[in-house]
Amino acid sequence: ADAAYQPGQVMEFGGSQEVTLASPDTKRVAGVISTNPAHLMNGGLTGTNIIPLALTGRVPCNVIGPVAKGDLMVSAGFGYAKTNNNAEVGQVIGKALADFSGAKGVIEVVVGRF
Numbered sequence: 001a002d003a004a005y006q007p008g009q010v011m012e013f014g015g016s017q018e019v020t021l022a023s024p025d026t027k028r029v030a031g032v033i034s035t036n037p038a039h040l041m042n043g044g045l046t047g048t049n050i051i052p053l054a055l056t057g058r059v060p061c062n063v064i065g066p067v068a069k070g071d072l073m074v075s076a077g078f079g080y081a082k083t084n085n086n087a088e089v090g091q092v093i094g095k096a097l098a099d100f101s102g103a104k105g106v107i108e109v110v111v112g113r114f
Contacts, residue, residue, distance in 0.1 A: 001049040007035040008062040008106050009079030010093060011053060019053060024077035027090030031055045031111055032081075054111045058097065061109040067100040073109055080104065 002015035011030045012022035019030050034054040061073065062080045074091040076082035081093050094111040 001051045004049055005033055005051055005079070007033045008060045009033050010061065010075045010081050011051075012075065017049070019051070021079050022075035022077065024075055025084075025091060026075050027088065029075055029091060029093050032059050032061045032093065032109065034059050056112045057110070058108055059111055060106050061093070061111075062104070063096070063100055063107050063109075064104055065100045065102050067096045067098070067107060069096055069099050071096045072114060081109065 002017040002020045010022040010032055011019045012026045012028040013030050014020050014028055031053045034052040037052045064076045064080045064082045067083050071083040072085050072087050073081040073093045073096055074084040074087045092114050094109045096109055098107040100107050
């Protein structure tokens with residue numbers, strides 16, 4: 001990554017390295033920073049800002065509500081995801097696994113291309 005980021009943040013391909021914090025509604029979505037990866041690809045990488053990026057699977061994700069279980073999630077910017085059930089190709093991070101009615105929080109999402 002091009003800087004130090006926290007688990008749950010939404011990332012996109014770009015920046016001065018491979019990935020950077022995702023911009024709103026980006027079509028360059030890469031994934032979500034994982035808290036506990038089941039499999040760590042490229043585990044031998046060295047550098048200043050190596051992150052465990054979830055490309056697929058179940059992971060906690062920063063969200064801006066409201067969110068309903070099963071909603072398609074896209075980048076809201078600033079490391080958060082939001083609901084967009086009419087998302088375009090390349091925008092979808094994954095699907096929400098929980099309802100969320102607050103302003104900002106963390107829920108689990110299934111990361112993948114839907």
